[in-house]
Amino acid sequence: MVTRKRFDDSDCPVARSVDAIGDWWSLLIVRDAFDGSRRFGEFQRSLGVAKNILTSRLRALVAGGVFESVPASDGSAYREYVLTSKGRALFPVIVALRQWGEQNFFAPGEPHSQMVDREQGRRLRALEVRAADGRSLDPDDTVVRKLPVD
Numbered sequence: 001m002v003t004r005k006r007f008d009d010s011d012c013p014v015a016r017s018v019d020a021i022g023d024w025w026s027l028l029i030v031r032d033a034f035d036g037s038r039r040f041g042e043f044q045r046s047l048g049v050a051k052n053i054l055t056s057r058l059r060a061l062v063a064g065g066v067f068e069s070v071p072a073s074d075g076s077a078y079r080e081y082v083l084t085s086k087g088r089a090l091f092p093v094i095v096a097l098r099q100w101g102e103q104n105f106f107a108p109g110e111p112h113s114q115m116v117d118r119e120q121g122r123r124l125r126a127l128e129v130r131a132a133d134g135r136s137l138d139p140d141d142t143v144v145r146k147l148p149v150d
Helices: 013-021 024-034 040-047 051-063 091-104
Strands: 067-071 079-083
Touching (some): 024 040, 024 051, 024 079, 024 091, 040 051
Antiparallel strands (some): 067 079
């Protein structure tokens, strides 16, 4: 069996992020949590994922601090999975993936879901990368620099 390469000690933030949440099941679990899923059965029904895979991904997301496993809010013996502040910080990532998918994987007029502002019911503005002074940036306007070791 091939061992998956780990990136949890990489000096690249993208590599570490992918290491933590980079498999599609993990991102879809996080997406479902933003949509209100909290219990194992809710995630399993929504995703149709095998129970052993879901168990493994939820354990990893809890261990990575993306979710916290808490007693069920209704007082039953079940556990619920609640996004931590680290997990909630993935919201722009999920929105960016959703908007990228809407733009690149659906034909004009093809039905799909759309995220809207709950208060106004209107579509979200497209995410943009901005400089500190507010300028819009594209890949040619940026460079990655290594930070010096303290």
